[in-house]
Amino acid sequence: GAVVSQHPSRVICKSGTSVKIECRSLDFQATTMFWYRQFPKQSLMLMATSNEGSKATYEQGVEKDKFLINHASLTLSTLTVTSAHPEDSSFYICSASTPGTFYNEQFFGPGTRLTVL
Amino acid sequence: RKEVEQDPGPFNVPEGATVAFNCTYSNSASQSFFWYRQDCRKEPKLLMSVYSSGNEDGRFTAQLNRASQYISLLIRDSKLSDSATYLCVVNGGGSNYKLTFGKGTLLTVNP
Numbered sequence: 001g002a003v004v005s006q007h008p009s010r011v012i013c014k015s016g017t018s019v020k021i022e023c024r025s026l027d028f029q030a031t032t033m034f035w036y037r038q039f040p041k042q043s044l045m046l047m048a049t050s051n052e053g054s055k056a057t058y059e060q061g062v063e064k065d066k067f068l069i070n071h072a073s074l075t076l077s078t079l080t081v082t083s084a085h086p087e088d089s090s091f092y093i094c095s096a097s098t099p100g101t102f103y104n105e106q107f108f109g110p111g112t113r114l115t116v117l
Numbered sequence: 118r119k120e121v122e123q124d125p126g127p128f129n130v131p132e133g134a135t136v137a138f139n140c141t142y143s144n145s146a147s148q149s150f151f152w153y154r155q156d157c158r159k160e161p162k163l164l165m166s167v168y169s170s171g172n173e174d175g176r177f178t179a180q181l182n183r184a185s186q187y188i189s190l191l192i193r194d195s196k197l198s199d200s201a202t203y204l205c206v207v208n209g210g211g212s213n214y215k216l217t218f219g220k221g222t223l224l225t226v227n228p
Contacts (some may be wrong), residue, residue, distance in 0.1 A: 032214070033217075034216075040218065043121075043204070043218040043219055043220040043221060044161065044204075044218040045218075046215055046216070046217075048141075049215065085210050093161075097214060105166075106214075106216060107162065108160040108161055108162070109160060110159070110160050111158075111159070111160045113158070
């Protein structure tokens with residue numbers, strides 16, 4: 001159990017376009033989903049925390065108007081990178097949290113590799 | 118001080134070797150601690166949680182020292198398949214379920 005999927009797994013786009021990434025919890029309901037970004041040889045950096053039915057909470061330095069997050073249901077959260085630029089090229093990973101577990105373990109999606117030309 | 122700091126690595130060891138990773142964290146309110154492994158270009162996967170009393174899972178042993186804010190991971194009899202980046206992960210403490218990741222330590226096990 002506790003499977004999280006992401007789509008697409010890889011996307012290459014031109015500078016200035018918008019890219020939408022979907023994160024789905026396949027076999028459980030996730031009240032909270034997290035979006036991370038990882039640059040080469042760097043650690044995962046939390047971008048935002050997404051709670052179902054409410055606005056996302058963004059980490060310091062992450063532009064909420066550039067990285068639009070929608071968490072419309074207990075199984076789906078989307079991240080839209082608006083007007084993407086080459087510096088947005090990165091590995092974007094979502095995770096979903098199972099409510100009720102002591103450690104609130106996060107289950108990670110397989111990631112989306114974004115390349116902006 | 119970085120929130121979560123790990124050995125910079127990389128570690129190159131022969132098969133069968135014992136290898137230890139160290140990690141320190143800055144937030145004394147942190148409640149939960151984990152080791153994840155991340156294979157190249159893949160998502161991180163939970164290896165084990167770390168408990169105050171220390172815990173073992175097969176060849177893997179994790180230790181936590183809250184007073185020193187120090188976490189360790191010991192891998193015994195290392196296998197080729199253990200080659201990966203090992204991430205030390207700490208939660209934010211209290212009701213803050215945010216995870217903070219260390220930069221990771223790359224391990225390569227050689228035949």
